[in-house]
Amino acid sequence: MAQLQLYFQKFLTNVQKGIWPYVATLAHILLGTLLVYISPRSTFAFLTLVTSFFSLYYLKANSRFKLITGIALALIIIPILGVRNIFYLEIIFQISVFAALALGLNIIVGFAGLLVLGYVAFYAVGAYLWGFFGSQQYYVMPFAPGTQPANLPFLLPGDTFYLFLMLAIIAAALTGILIGLPVMRLRGDYLAIVTLGFGEVIRVLANNLDKPVNLTNGPQGITPIQRPTLPGFVLDGFNGLFGGIVGHPVDQASLYNVMFYILALIIIIVIVFVTKNLEDAKVGRAWAAIREDETAAVAMGIPIVKMKLMAFAIGASFAGAMGALVAASRTFVSPESFSFMQSIGVLSMVILGGLGSIPGVILGAATVVILNLQILQGFSLYLSQLRQSDAVIPIINFAWRNLSAQLDPAKYQRLLFGTILVLMMIFRPDGLIPAARRKRKLLLEESESEVEE
Amino acid sequence: MKRFFKSINVRELLLPLGQLIVFSLGSAVVLSAIVLILALALDKTTVGLAVMERFNASLFTYTLINLPQVLIDGLTIGFVYAAVALGYTMVYGVLEFINFAHSEIFAVGAFVGVEILIALETAGVLSRVSLGMAFVILILAILAGMVAAGALAVTVERVAYRPLRGAPRLVPLISAIGVSFLLQDLIRLVEGLTTGQFNRIFPTFGNFDQRLVFGEVGLGATTITMGISIKSIIVIVGAVLMLVALNYLVNATKVGKAIRAVAQDRPTASLMGINVNRIISLTFLVGGLLGGAAGVLYALKFTRIDPFVGFFPGLKAFTAAVMGGIGNLTGALLGGIVLGMLETFAGSYMGVFTMGVAGTEYKDIFAFTILILVLIFRPQGLMGENVSQKA
Numbered sequence: 001m002a003q004l005q006l007y008f009q010k011f012l013t014n015v016q017k018g019i020w021p022y023v024a025t026l027a028h029i030l031l032g033t034l035l036v037y038i039s040p041r042s043t044f045a046f047l048t049l050v051t052s053f054f055s056l057y058y059l060k061a062n063s064r065f066k067l068i069t070g071i072a073l074a075l076i077i078i079p080i081l082g083v084r085n086i087f088y089l090e091i092i093f094q095i096s097v098f099a100a101l102a103l104g105l106n107i108i109v110g111f112a113g114l115l116v117l118g119y120v121a122f123y124a125v126g127a128y129l130w131g132f133f134g135s136q137q138y139y140v141m142p143f144a145p146g147t148q149p150a151n152l153p154f155l156l157p158g159d160t161f162y163l164f165l166m167l168a169i170i171a172a173a174l175t176g177i178l179i180g181l182p183v184m185r186l187r188g189d190y191l192a193i194v195t196l197g198f199g200e201v202i203r204v205l206a207n208n209l210d211k212p213v214n215l216t217n218g219p220q221g222i223t224p225i226q227r228p229t230l231p232g233f234v235l236d237g238f239n240g241l242f243g244g245i246v247g248h249p250v251d252q253a254s255l256y257n258v259m260f261y262i263l264a265l266i267i268i269i270v271i272v273f274v275t276k277n278l279e280d281a282k283v284g285r286a287w288a289a290i291r292e293d294e295t296a297a298v299a300m301g302i303p304i305v306k307m308k309l310m311a312f313a314i315g316a317s318f319a320g321a322m323g324a325l326v327a328a329s330r331t332f333v334s335p336e337s338f339s340f341m342q343s344i345g346v347l348s349m350v351i352l353g354g355l356g357s358i359p360g361v362i363l364g365a366a367t368v369v370i371l372n373l374q375i376l377q378g379f380s381l382y383l384s385q386l387r388q389s390d391a392v393i394p395i396i397n398f399a400w401r402n403l404s405a406q407l408d409p410a411k412y413q414r415l416l417f418g419t420i421l422v423l424m425m426i427f428r429p430d431g432l433i434p435a436a437r438r439k440r441k442l443l444l445e446e447s448e449s450e451v452e453e
Numbered sequence: 454m455k456r457f458f459k460s461i462n463v464r465e466l467l468l469p470l471g472q473l474i475v476f477s478l479g480s481a482v483v484l485s486a487i488v489l490i491l492a493l494a495l496d497k498t499t500v501g502l503a504v505m506e507r508f509n510a511s512l513f514t515y516t517l518i519n520l521p522q523v524l525i526d527g528l529t530i531g532f533v534y535a536a537v538a539l540g541y542t543m544v545y546g547v548l549e550f551i552n553f554a555h556s557e558i559f560a561v562g563a564f565v566g567v568e569i570l571i572a573l574e575t576a577g578v579l580s581r582v583s584l585g586m587a588f589v590i591l592i593l594a595i596l597a598g599m600v601a602a603g604a605l606a607v608t609v610e611r612v613a614y615r616p617l618r619g620a621p622r623l624v625p626l627i628s629a630i631g632v633s634f635l636l637q638d639l640i641r642l643v644e645g646l647t648t649g650q651f652n653r654i655f656p657t658f659g660n661f662d663q664r665l666v667f668g669e670v671g672l673g674a675t676t677i678t679m680g681i682s683i684k685s686i687i688v689i690v691g692a693v694l695m696l697v698a699l700n701y702l703v704n705a706t707k708v709g710k711a712i713r714a715v716a717q718d719r720p721t722a723s724l725m726g727i728n729v730n731r732i733i734s735l736t737f738l739v740g741g742l743l744g745g746a747a748g749v750l751y752a753l754k755f756t757r758i759d760p761f762v763g764f765f766p767g768l769k770a771f772t773a774a775v776m777g778g779i780g781n782l783t784g785a786l787l788g789g790i791v792l793g794m795l796e797t798f799a800g801s802y803m804g805v806f807t808m809g810v811a812g813t814e815y816k817d818i819f820a821f822t823i824l825i826l827v828l829i830f831r832p833q834g835l836m837g838e839n840v841s842q843k844a
Contacts, residue, residue, distance in 0.1 A: 188626070
């Protein structure tokens, strides 16, 4: 075992030298691409492809090489493989959505140290903003849900979506400030409960604002919501360029998936850029000071309220943008998508990846989404197959057929989130990829304890 | 025997009873007055006219006639909240930590009690018991719920909170949220594997569903019966007994003294020879026992339970604890009663006063609004000292 570990360590150090990082990265990407191309339904192949992002991130290489390879992987390889099996594109889209949410929450919880449990409220603001203006809801207002006449016109053309993407950012940031203002004075644990309350308030409002004026269409949700138009030449161009590789003509619906994936990617890149710059800017250092010791931060002359509100506003704005994007992509919003469980799901992504660590949070989002959509669902499928078979558990003589049909692992997300939170807090509170600042602190603590020994 | 009675601190037994009565009466009088004044003010407006059209009675009489029932319902749910709030407040007093999983401990208590009763029902026992036996069985079910919830609370503390003692404040809180989620799905998993369904119904037996009717009052074309169901009485009596017992335990026994000492200053308490870990476990045990009993009582009152049954009562009980001043036992009683009353009042009258624009559906967020207002204007709560700003 120790021998194996030695080899592994040797491999890890050697692979970072010379041209090996380039070879390893390209080999990983190529392997993933080939695997997914040959067997589009295999989970293993998909995971190989997705993890190639991480070898791209970790292996030491020229940054220009990383950029070009990354762009090729994200903009060419994944869309082409994605339209061959739309489910994977959906997973990657969900990963990007949740990564954006987790990055936003990371600013509030990880950077500023304010535990917010109602984060999806901001997501809901963005989603309902485009949900209202991008659908017929304006004309549905006088009618109770389900009673509106058919053939109502749309309020705005679909292309105003891009304008509303910006407006959603502003609206969510304003909501963040509004929610943040009254709770500024509260200490951490109270803040958590109050924001949880705000999250529930927004959900209940979305559920019940179908009267006196029908704003949200109640529990049924708003549908259809428009998408921005996809010009015909894009479709023709895509088919002309990649039709041969894909193997079948791509229809507009699939290409819409590609478009939303690319939009989500652009938002993520902007968010990462903003977050990275904020982290080491004056604001980021002020947040760190507040997080570590509020009293000391006040003494140093940091404007606490302003900084905390900024964390709220910036964190919320990311969620607002993603909300609008998801509303357009799904063409549907309903209060159900904004439950407390979603907030905790995002929190568990942040905790799993590492508070305050940008690559960590993205890894956390990817892991949780894949666990949720692939592993749990695969397990569900396996169980239902077992249920239909004649198999029997040998020792206790239990026939799989008698297993309750209610037992569907895909529905046990709470178990997943809860386990992640508890285990991470007990065994690795700094997350899978600890933030640089925390890493420094960890090293310091270790050397201190060595001195004591 | 004589010595035993002498050793009982009568003052500590009577004091919480007195407080309960004062709080109940006080909040009842204040809220009734507010509602009646509002009704009088709105009587001549469109609101009053709408009520007149529907019930053929003025808004004021409508409000007045419904008042006794609202008060009884509010009191019942208020006592349940108070019992759950005590669990939060006990733990907070000792550890300064919000035990987020307390709502699931409440739910586990409810499930254990209800499952035992359902098992007895399918065995055919419940249908032929006498009235006295029915009460004995109910008490046994409550005790079983208490034991299960208490054991669970202690286990959770041992596994998920104790390793994190001394970590930054948010760490145990996040762990507690995780435990809460984990337990919700564990209940679902166990129920799914054993019974195949998640919603359980409290079986009907004994005379708990009966209503003692005081009288009928005519309201325009309809008549409204005023009464209190036996189960409401059971809930109130059970909750009062628990609250008094807890108050006695904390304020008049040696163990209670140790609990208070640990709450005040942990290191010094341990220097005085108090086993701090044991006292903390005991605090969780007591909180869990109360939560479990409250769970079974809740199931008795509202009949239907599901694995997420604890979420809203838990949050409201927490609100109640904060409202009364968290860490303060009397405050939790007051907060529970006031919140239960406020919520029932809002649920019953808001719909009428706003002409159906905002009704019972906003009942659940009503508690949050109160929580937010309390935290903004009086963060130390109604009865708490000013500690909540301590960083």
